[in-house]
Amino acid sequence: MFIETEGRFVTGDTPKSPRKRQARGRKRMAELLDAAAEVFAERGFTGATTNAIAARAGASPGTLYQFFENKEAIAESLMARYVERLREAHGAAFAPEVAKLPLDRMLDRVIDPLIAFDRAHPAFYALLADPDLSPELAGAKRPAQRVMFERIDAILEARAPDLPPAKRALTAQVAVHLFRGLLPLVMDATDDLPEVTAELKRALHAYLAPAIGEGPPE
Amino acid sequence: MFIETEGRFVTGDTPKSPRKRQARGRKRMAELLDAAAEVFAERGFTGATTNAIAARAGASPGTLYQFFENKEAIAESLMARYVERLREAHGAAFAPEVAKLPLDRMLDRVIDPLIAFDRAHPAFYALLADPDLSPELAGAKRPAQRVMFERIDAILEARAPDLPPAKRALTAQVAVHLFRGLLPLVMDATDDLPEVTAELKRALHAYLAPAIGEGPPE
DNA sequence: TTTAAATGCGAGCAACTGCTCGCGTTTTCA
DNA sequence: TGAAAACGCGAGCAGTTGCTCGCATTTAAA
Missing domain, CATH: 1.10.357 (Tetracycline Repressor; domain 2)
Incomplete structure (x- = not known):
């Protein structure tokens, strides 16, 4: 039906099944966005590093990419x-x-x-x-x-x-x-x-x- | 005495001996700046690549760095x-x-x-x-x-x-x-x-x- | 003509960065 | 309770980028 965080539709492709987020996961997303806000404010978009954002949130890069497709999606969210x-x-x-x-x-x-x-x-x-x-x-x-x-x-x-x-x-x-x-x-x-x-x-x-x-x- | 293109003085360091530019060299610098203007306009500062600037000017990276200390110096000039x-x-x-x-x-x-x-x-x-x-x-x-x-x-x-x-x-x-x-x-x-x-x-x-x-x- | 300096080249290094992948842990749900 | 799904990790891959270095060529000065 819909996709979280601005999922995009690819031609001839059905939208990926929306992932069921647990409370823990939604909290992590919020933490990651908080961290992203800090890093973006300090270094700008291009200057910000996804690794830095993850680290700031006390998470690993892998975790970050479980919630956001890519760096751009972080800024969009x-x-x-x-x-x-x-x-x-x-x-x-x-x-x-x-x-x-x-x-x-x-x-x-x-x-x-x-x-x-x-x-x-x-x-x-x-x-x-x-x-x-x-x-x-x-x-x-x-x-x-x-x-x-x-x-x-x-x-x-x-x-x-x-x-x-x-x-x-x-x-x-x-x-x-x-x-x-x-x-x-x-x-x-x-x-x-x-x-x-x-x-x-x-x-x-x-x-x-x-x-x-x-x-x-x- | 002085340094071309905004040479900087480092603490306790004498300014590097100013390089004597030939007419050819000054022309190259101008060409490189023209190329930089194009690339900066198209991709912004961070998006611009020093290699791309050199290529646009028909020069090699090595040549570019003979006239400019680093990417920042290009923008400054x-x-x-x-x-x-x-x-x-x-x-x-x-x-x-x-x-x-x-x-x-x-x-x-x-x-x-x-x-x-x-x-x-x-x-x-x-x-x-x-x-x-x-x-x-x-x-x-x-x-x-x-x-x-x-x-x-x-x-x-x-x-x-x-x-x-x-x-x-x-x-x-x-x-x-x-x-x-x-x-x-x-x-x-x-x-x-x-x-x-x-x-x-x-x-x-x-x-x-x-x-x-x-x-x-x- | 000789020679040192200036110009020129481009392969490639070192560092960075967005992102992946394999694997282990926790939670949900039937 | 057991399996599937969600969460979590972090070493490290692949690609990029600013920049260097050894060497060749051209020019200016002696």
């Missing part, structure tokens, strides 16, 4: 986990009511949790920012990009219903990239995080205000 | 070359007079050549965007970042002399990152390049206008 956590943790930031807030309030509600998430999960940022894996891991990155894009697009639709969809999509994409452009500053910030955050909001506010207005739509 | 070209080609975009233009004109003068340069030199973008090499190649990336930062900072100083230096530096850095954030869209754009460019300018205009005003300082 990790990204899937992040996307899931992002949805559940910050779906509230994009609740319908948010679209009715004044622009500055809205930005607070959207930006603050996102920054907190990125800073709490450096591997998420490392994988997203790494262009090496674009061809192979595009499939893993895309959902994460989608999450942000779609929700911002939805907010824009609520705020500026008259904006043509193409223009709205462009605006949403630009907004996402503006945010991501400042992420390096946000990630490196220490004492000056509040200032950098304020500047990020200022930039987004300035860009979005002409398109959707300062206040809520009447 | 290439970045140095780009920084030099950037300075000479677009120094005009940052001429003193530019600071006296209205903001939108100023952005045209600064942004258009930068976009043209980035699109003409994909390896430049590939190396700048690649986070893998951050630790090792930070030294090679920094000058490139500096070029943009310092000049924008200079413009800001001319336009808003009353802005505290710390605040001005932050604004300049944010502006650079906003630009870089939209670079992926700019690089991938085909038909819609004009729209993306316009959006980039819109964003920068909106962010900078409050700080330095629409028109030239009186």
